[in-house]
Amino acid sequence: MVLDSKNFFFLSILPIMKLKWLGHSCFIIEGNNRIIVDPFITGNPMCNLKPEEIIVDIVAITHGHSDHLGDGIEIAKRNDATVVAIHEIAQYAISKGAKAEGINMGGGVKIGGTKIIMTPAWHSSGLDETNFAISTTPAGLIIDSGEVIYHAGDTCLFSDMKLIGELYNPKVALLPIGGRYTMDVWQASMAAEWIKAEIAIPMHYNTFELIRQDAKEFKKLVEEKGIKAIILSPGEEVEI
Ligand code: NI
Numbered sequence: 001m002v003l004d005s006k007n008f009f010f011l012s013i014l015p016i017m018k019l020k021w022l023g024h025s026c027f028i029i030e031g032n033n034r035i036i037v038d039p040f041i042t043g044n045p046m047c048n049l050k051p052e053e054i055i056v057d058i059v060a061i062t063h064g065h066s067d068h069l070g071d072g073i074e075i076a077k078r079n080d081a082t083v084v085a086i087h088e089i090a091q092y093a094i095s096k097g098a099k100a101e102g103i104n105m106g107g108g109v110k111i112g113g114t115k116i117i118m119t120p121a122w123h124s125s126g127l128d129e130t131n132f133a134i135s136t137t138p139a140g141l142i143i144d145s146g147e148v149i150y151h152a153g154d155t156c157l158f159s160d161m162k163l164i165g166e167l168y169n170p171k172v173a174l175l176p177i178g179g180r181y182t183m184d185v186w187q188a189s190m191a192a193e194w195i196k197a198e199i200a201i202p203m204h205y206n207t208f209e210l211i212r213q214d215a216k217e218f219k220k221l222v223e224e225k226g227i228k229a230i231i232l233s234p235g236e237e238v239e240i
């Protein structure tokens, strides 16, 4: 289609963001910028991309566990992208030669057309790459690159998710459902209700045997609460 100015106007007022799941907690968000969150590519059995194939402007990290920081520093360096993470991980990324912006709970940073704000998450976090010599604080992220997405990171259910919903009014909530290390299906469905997002998408499940869960059960519980749930297959992309 040839875009005349009228079509272009309509396209520009209709926010179209793309969200692609690469398995586990890894998503590529394509909005005002291209952002990868928790780029666990190498060793992720659900991801058939190579780190070299990832083209992004921003690498957003929820915490230092290897299934979240993943290939983040390498991807940032190759793309000249900016790592956004909690202060200590950002400093670590800078020490490894990457560009990085450190943030912390309740604060955030704007890079290009994308604002990223850090929220709490209840979990643990060593910086696995340092053989656990560095302990860091885990987080969730509010990412606004045209539409607001809440990536909960690894966390249990906590009632301040209501506050996160009230403060940031996310359109999409990305919620771990795997159990064992995070919320399970039932708790995540309650999280979806508390956050009041329009769309809830499950993550952090079925990557390994220990976090095997039935996403259809999550969808059922969430939709009983009047919230739309989208189950993505690894590599699948949705427009939001
Ligand atoms: Ni973790």
Ligand code: MN
Pocket (backbone or CB within 6 Å): 065, 067, 068, 154, 181, 204
């Ligand atoms: Mn994890």
